[in-house]
Amino acid sequence: MFRLVKRSEISRKKSIVIRLLAILLAFTAAGILLLTLDLNPLEVYASMIKGAFGSAYRVREVVIKTVPLVITSLGIAIAFKMLFWNIGADGQILMGAFAASYVALNYGDLPRFLLLLLMFVAGALGGGLWALIPGFFRAQWRTNETIITLMMNYVALKWITYLQYGPWKDPQAMGFPKIPNFTANAVLPKLFGVHVGWLIMLLLIVIIHVFLNHTKKGYEIAVLGESENTALYAGMNVKNTIVSAIFLSGALCGIAGMIEASAVSNTLSVEVSGGVGYTAIITTWLGALKPLVILLVSLLFAALLQGGSFIQTAHGIPESTALLLQGMILFFVLGSEFFIRYRVILRKE
C-alpha cells in the first residue's frame, strides 16, 4: 500500500506545514476529548495559556518548573551528543540531591554562601560519580548504557527511600517517614520572586554552549558521536573522553537535584526529582541537543505542565484528563518529527 522513504533534505516551508498540521491535529483530537466531557475546547485551551502566563505568580511557577528541566536536559545533551544514551538522569538528580542534603543536614549552621557552595559541589559530585559507574563500564567493557543507567535510577530511588524510612527519618515527624527540613541557610535565596536556580540555569546554558561548540573536548565529544573509529584514527583518547563527558553529564543532573532539594523541597525526599529526569529526555531531543533551543523547548514544556495543572482546578477537569491532554499534544508534536525525517509514498497499483 505505502512505503516510507527517508528524506534527504526537507524545505523549511514543508517542515513548517508538517508541524503546523501536527499541532492542529493535536488540538483537534484533544478538543474532541474535551467535547465529550461537555467542555468548550477553546475555553480550556485559553485557560491553559492563562494558567501558565496569566499572572506574575504563574509565570514564576513556569520558571521554577523550567529550571530543573533545562539543567537536566543540558546534562543529557552532552551524553546524547556522544551517542551515550543516558536514561539515568532521574537517578543522577536523586544522588545529587542526596549528596547536597548530606552537607545541608550535617553542616546546616555554616555561613550561608559557604554552605550553598559546598552543597553545589556535593550535588555535582553526587550526580557525576553516580553517572561515572555506567560510564566506566561502557568505556571499559562496552556494556549497554541504556539498561544500566535506567536500572540505576531504581537503585537511587530505593536508596533515598531507605534513608527516608531509616537512618535519616525525622524524629520530630511523629513516625511519618520524612527527612528533616534544611536550615534556612541551606535554602537557595530568591531573586525577583524565584529562587536563584534560574541564574545558575542561564549561566550553565552559556557555559555548555561554549563547551560544546568552542572547546577541544566539546569537539571530541561531537566526533565521538559521529564515529568512534574516526576519533580513534584522529588520535583521541576515547576512554578518557567518554568518562569525563559522562561525569559532566551526571554532574549537571546532580546540580539540578541540589537546586530542587534546596530551593523547592527544602529537604530530601523521593519526590525530589518529580520525574524530571525522564521528561528532560523529551526536551533534550526536541531541543536538538542545542542549549538555547533546549531553553525554549523546556519553557514551553513547563508552560504545558503548569497550564495542565491550572485547568484541573479552574474547570474541575480530573487529573487523568489533564494528563491525557498533555500526552496527546506531546504525541502529535513528537509524531511530526517522524514525518519530517521520512515521507510516505503511496503505491499505485
Add this chain to the structure above:
Amino acid sequence: MKKMLCLFLVVMMVALLGTGCGGQESTPAEQDSTVKVGFVYVGPVGDGGWTDAHNEGKLYMEEQLQVETVIKENVPEGPECEKVINDMIDQGCNIIFATSFGFMDYAEKAANNHPDVKILHCSGYKSSENMNNYFGRMYESRYLSGIVAGMRTEANKIGYVAAYEIPEVIRGLNAFTLGVRSVNPEAVVKVKWTHTWYDPAKEKEAAKALLAEGVDVIAQHQDTTGPQQAAEESGVWSIGYNTDMSESAPTAYMTSPIWHWGPYYVSQVKAVMDGTWKSEAFLGNLKDGTVDLVPLTENAPEGAQEAVEKAKAEILSGENKIFTGPLKDNTGELRVKEGITMTDEELFGTEFMWLVEGVEGKVE
C-alpha cells in the same frame, strides 16, 4: 529544522493566546463570592475511600452554602503540595482544606506566607493564627468494627492492612484490637504496613500476604478497596474504612468505620463567611456524627448488631472510654495501670507508638 519547530510552537502559543482572550471565568450569580474553597486531596475522587469521604463532605458543604470550590486530586505528600496550595490561592481561594497528614509542613509554609488565607489541615498537629487542624475520634468507630471482626473470626486471626507507623494509624489499630478482644480474648490481629495511603495493588498484596498467614477477616487503614477485593477473592470476611465499601466485596464486606465531614465543613466555611472563624483544633466523635459505623451487612455474624449497639451506647454515655487500663503492650509491658484512662494528650500525642496486647507485628 529543530529551531523551526520551536519557533513554530511559539507562534502557535501566541496564536492560541489570541483566540483565548475571549474566554471568561464565569461565576454563577447565586454563589457567594466572598469565599472560594480549595480542597487538596491525596488520592483521586472515586477512590472509594478517604478522598471520597472528604469529597462527600465538600459536596454536602456546596449544597448547603452555595460557595465556589476547587479541588486538586493525587497531590503527593511533598513539595508539590505547597505549590498546589499556592496555585489555589492564586486562583482566589481563601479557605483551603488540606486533607492528608503529609501536607502539614507545606500547609504551614503556605499559611505563613498567606496570613489572609485560612488553612485547615486534617490529621496533623500544627496550628497557627490562620491554620488549624481537624480530625476525629475514629478509634471509637474502629473499636466497634473490632467487635464485629472478633465475633466473625473462626481462625481467631484477623489481618489488618495499615499505611504508616504513625500515631493516627496505631491508635486505630489498637482500638480495633481492643474491640476484637472485648468479645474474643483469644483472637490476635496481624498487621502489615504498606507505607502508602493510596496504592490499590500494594494494599491488595498486603492483604493477600495476611490471608496466606491464615487470617479470615481483613480490616484496613488504607484509602482504597484493594484489601476488600483480596478478602472477596479468598472467600473470607472484611471490614472497610472511610466509606461504605460493600460494592467492592459483596460477599465479604461487613461494615466500615466512616467519616462524615460535611457538617464540619459547613460550620467552618460559614464561620469564615460570617467573619467569626478562629483557629481551633477540632476532634469529631461518634456523638457529633463525624465518625460512624456503616450499618452491618448480612455478612456480619448473628448478634453483632446488638453487641455493637450496646458498645456504642456505652461509648456515647462515657461509660466505655476504650483506652482504659489495665493495658499491656504486645511485649507484655504494662502501659496503662488499672483504672487509669489515657488522656487526649496521650492518645493524640507523639508517644503513642506502642501496640496493645493481641497485635502481632511491630512498629518498625
